[in-house]
Amino acid sequence: MQKRLSLIISLVIIFIFIPLTLYAGIVLFNDRKYYFISIMIIILASIPFFLSFERRKPQPREILIIAVMSAISVTGRALFVITPGFKPVAAIAAITGFSLGAEAGFLTGAISALVSNMFFGQGPWTPFQMFMWGMIGFIGGLLGRTGIMHKKIPLILFGIFAGILFSFGMDIWGTMSLYGVFSMEAYIVALTSAVPFTIVYAVSNVIFLLILARPIREKLERINNKYGTFQ
Template sequence: MNIYKLTLIALLAALAVVGRVTFSFLPSVQPVTALIIICGLILGPFAAVVLAFLTTFLSNMMLGMGIWAIWQVVSWSLIGLLSGLIGKIPGRKPLLVIIIFAVFSGYLYGFLISLTSYQITGKFLPYYLAGLPFDTNHAIGNAVFIIILYPLIAHFFKKYADKRFTIQNTS
């Protein structure tokens, strides 16, 4: 991982932390998942996992740290890995496909976070069902943030993406 890529990850981490803290008044609506998806698509799966760790640790320093932080890292890392694998598929990804994946990621995140309740209380289903409205907020928020942020970030990261995809196509 070179300095340029680390700088891009640090920029996304700062944006994710500020976005998470800024939108903390809205339940489950935050740009973090969308930024991790964008990072995975453009910078690759490892970069998305690094972003997941950084964002979780730094934002939880302000919002509160607890047992759920482990599950946040696991959830966002898995979403980052999946988006990184999607990013490795050759060809241009339609925005609609990315939006559908972002909506799915909102529900996947909620499912994995609900495992925290099982870990502590041994009851999963009541907690998961009670959290579905929040998962829906998260999924819709992801779609909106992808619509707003993906074209913008992809444009600004075009230099890196062009270099990355040029290297991939020649090997």
């Protein structure tokens, strides 16, 4: 019953509230309030993830492991504060996803973004960052189920993909804050001007994934064997 209720609420959000917000943006606000609407949609889109976690009543061990993984990625972001874009956050969210599933991956990514912005300053970019990093963790979780992420080549490809995904997502926000409206032309300009950043994201993801994926996976497995946390 618990599970079904959260599923219903999620479906209502995805199929009714988000289209309604889009409709309101186009009809009521004359297709001009992209900035506001986009932030609303990002917030709405994140709700189902948090809701299902909330309704599931997770055990303390799950909560603690997600908190630890987020704290590690925040510490990592703080360590690499001088190198813009070169951060281990996406990689750690993805690795958590590989080992512990899509939900844990999403939460690790989103909480890392929120917590690290508590240190570096919140802004209108926070919801976007939370969603993008969360999505990387989520996709990582889905791919982790197939078991191919133990190999090097899928890992490299995933790192590049995650860098591009993050850059594309954040550029939607960037375009809208620079031009107020979303135009394809402006988006392409933003994407091309962000190419160096995209490369840095992708390269840092690949490096961190290659270095960290195996040790962290082994450690999580060890914890799992020792205590039987995530079944």
